[in-house]
Amino acid sequence: MNRILRVPMAVLGLAAGTLLATGPTFAQxxxxxxxxxxxxxxxxxxxxAGAPKLGDAxxxxxxxxxxxxxxxxxxxxGKAPAMPAKGGATDVSDADIxxxxxxxxxxxxxxxxxxxAAAPAAPAAQAAPAAPTxxxxxxxxxxxxxxxASKRNPPPPEDGIHDPDNDGTHALQAPLQVFEALPRSxxxxxxxWVKSLDNNLIAPRWDRTDPAAAPVVMDxxxxxxxxxxxxxxxxxxxxxxxxxxxSNCHPQIFIPQKGANQISMAAILLGQKCGVCHGxxxxxxxECRICHSKKKNVMPVKNAQxx
Amino acid sequence: MIRRxxxxxxxxxxxxxxxxxxxxxxxxxxADVVLNRNSExxxxxxxxxxxxxxxxxxxxxxxxxxxxxxxRAGSNLVTMGDIIDGRFCGACHNGEIAxxxxxxxxxxxGKPGLPPGIFGGHETNGPGIW
Numbered sequence: 001m002n003r004i005l006r007v008p009m010a011v012l013g014l015a016a017g018t019l020l021a022t023g024p025t026f027a028q029x030x031x032x033x034x035x036x037x038x039x040x041x042x043x044x045x046x047x048x049a050g051a052p053k054l055g056d057a058x059x060x061x062x063x064x065x066x067x068x069x070x071x072x073x074x075x076x077x078g079k080a081p082a083m084p085a086k087g088g089a090t091d092v093s094d095a096d097i098x099x100x101x102x103x104x105x106x107x108x109x110x111x112x113x114x115x116x117a118a119a120p121a122a123p124a125a126q127a128a129p130a131a132p133t134x135x136x137x138x139x140x141x142x143x144x145x146x147x148x149a150s151k152r153n154p155p156p157p158e159d160g161i162h163d164p165d166n167d168g169t170h171a172l173q174a175p176l177q178v179f180e181a182l183p184r185s186x187x188x189x190x191x192x193w194v195k196s197l198d199n200n201l202i203a204p205r206w207d208r209t210d211p212a213a214a215p216v217v218m219d220x221x222x223x224x225x226x227x228x229x230x231x232x233x234x235x236x237x238x239x240x241x242x243x244x245x246x247s248n249c250h251p252q253i254f255i256p257q258k259g260a261n262q263i264s265m266a267a268i269l270l271g272q273k274c275g276v277c278h279g280x281x282x283x284x285x286x287e288c289r290i291c292h293s294k295k296k297n298v299m300p301v302k303n304a305q306x307x
Numbered sequence: 308m309i310r311r312x313x314x315x316x317x318x319x320x321x322x323x324x325x326x327x328x329x330x331x332x333x334x335x336x337x338a339d340v341v342l343n344r345n346s347e348x349x350x351x352x353x354x355x356x357x358x359x360x361x362x363x364x365x366x367x368x369x370x371x372x373x374x375x376x377x378x379r380a381g382s383n384l385v386t387m388g389d390i391i392d393g394r395f396c397g398a399c400h401n402g403e404i405a406x407x408x409x410x411x412x413x414x415x416x417g418k419p420g421l422p423p424g425i426f427g428g429h430e431t432n433g434p435g436i437w
Contacts, residue, residue, distance in 0.1 A: 151334055156355075160334040161341060161417055161426050163352055168412025175336050175359055189337045189359050204366045208373055208398060215366065243362075245372035276378055280425055281338040281358050281367075 032103025035096045039089040044104065049082035049177040052108075060108030068105065075101045082177050084155055088170050152190055153179055188283045194239050204243075217241050223294060224263070232294040335426035343423040345386060346415060353417030365399075374398050380425050 036044070036054070043051040052059035063071055075097050078085035086097050155174035156162040162169045175189065182201055185192040196202045207213035222235040240249070250256045253276055261273070268275035268285060279285050336359055343353035361370070370376045374395060376383050383395070390397035390408050399405045406413070 153336060154334055156416070158334070159336060159339075161339060161355055161421060163416060163418045166352060166412050166416045168410070168414075169416045171413060172357075172416065173360060175357075178359075178363060191359070193362065202363045204362060204364055205369060206366050208365070208369050209404065215368075243367045245368040248368060248371055248378065277367075280380075281362075 028099055029103055029106065031096060032099035032101075032106075035092060035100035036103050039087040039092060040100055040104065042087070043082075043177070049180050051082065052104075054104055055107045057108050060105065064105055064108065068101070071101050071105065072098050082174075082180055084174060088155075088174070090170055091167070185283065185287075187286050188281075193282075194242075197242060215242055225296075226292070229296075231289070231292045232296060233291045234294045235291070337427040338425065339427045340380070340425050341417055341421045341423050342385060343417065343421055344384060346417075347419060351411065352415040352419060353421045353423070354414045355417045356414075381423070 041054075043049060044054050047053040047056070047059075052063060063074075074083060076086055076094055086092055153175040154160075155176070156169050156172040157164040162172070164170075179189065179191050183192040183195040183199070184190050193202075197204070205211055205213070206215045218237045218241045220237040222237070224233040224235065226232055253273060254261050263273045265285070267273050268278065271280070274291075275285070283290060336357060338358035340356040340358065341353050342356060346353045371378055376395065385395045387408070389395050390400065393401060396414075397408065400408055408414075
């Protein structure tokens with residue numbers, strides 16, 4: 001893999017070297033293209049996460065208007081919401097990044113590449129001046145459940161568990177590159193995964209190899225009456241069978257028989273029953289009302305008196 | 308006076324404890340899993356498995372029913388031998404469905420010294436026995 005890459009890179013380097021003698025601007029363009037092909041292309045060819053596509057004059061116009069220095073700065077330092085510093089390739093020099101910006105600007109001005117008919121909401125999302133995310137007071141970080149916006153969904157090099165000294169870390173996709181386009185929620189990944197799937201915003205495979213395989217969705221709600229004043233729990237098989245196989249839950253976690261399963265919040269918080277997934281990978285128990293969603297039939301007091 | 312002294316003494320200690328816990332856990336993406344029962348012993352960085360990245364591409368069932376990943380933290384001992392033989396991660400990371408295992412540093416990207424487990428501010432703890 002490395003060797004295959006190295007050859008064209010060497011050729012490119014050679015080409016750039018010889019071209020430098022004939023015309024510096026042309027060589028600069030070649031350099032820009034090389035960097036674009038290596039780094040920027042990941043998002044700027046398909047327009048991922050609102051990135052302006054290469055050659056899309058409409059999407060680039062407001063950015064070019066802001067001035068080339070602003071563009072350089074956004075490219076080198078990164079820009080909210082989705083542009084990572086240097087497109088994530090921190091080992092590339094500032095000059096090379098600038099060359100890549102020049103290349104993309106030239107492509108937009110020259111109308112090179114295919115001009116996208118509609119730039120989906122990209123100008124509106126990014127033309128607004130990037131509000132610098134202010135560091136919140138440390139007091140807010142006491143409660144890990146109340147993360148300030150600046151601490152949510154950080155890119156891998158900043159998330160505290162990836163090693164920023166590892167080259168591979170910088171090649172990994174940042175969560176926000178994807179999450180920006182998905183419906184948000186208040187906990188967990190802060191993505192409403194069920195809605196994302198229902199609205200076809202994501203298309204996770206049901207079968208490892210067959211992209212066309214569709215799940216057998218079972219639409220059956222189970223209502224569990226709970227003690228106390230909390231609303232009853234409605235368990236929807238539908239949303240669960242869209243992701244999971246029956247055997248994931250039955251019969252080991254939940255015995256498929258009415259009345260056979262004792263479930264309590266204590267068990268869930270210990271990672272049992274619903275807590276096998278909820279609180280670890282599915283939405284956590286802080287979102288009470290997603291499960292406790294059916295109002296109880298309150299005793300009709302007036303009628304009781306009338307009798 | 309005594310209370311003030313307590314506050315003075317307590318504050319740096321508390322901040323220190325929070326800083327350690329905070330830097331390790333709460334910034335990680337929800338449901339990120341660190342695998343490190345073999346990695347560092349074998350001289351590699353720990354592995355970070357991002358659930359969010361995979362669930363965009365595959366439903367839970369693919370890994371947790373077809374590939375045999377048990378859903379209990381700590382119950383899957385994955386070795387490079389398994390992966391190269393096409394088991395666990397290797398069922399997809401084979402150069403056909405996803406990139407091949409020679410891209411070591413994409414998976415082995417965790418900070419040295421991380422304990423294995425689920426990171427990212429998960430809220431249900433305990434042994435998870437069922």
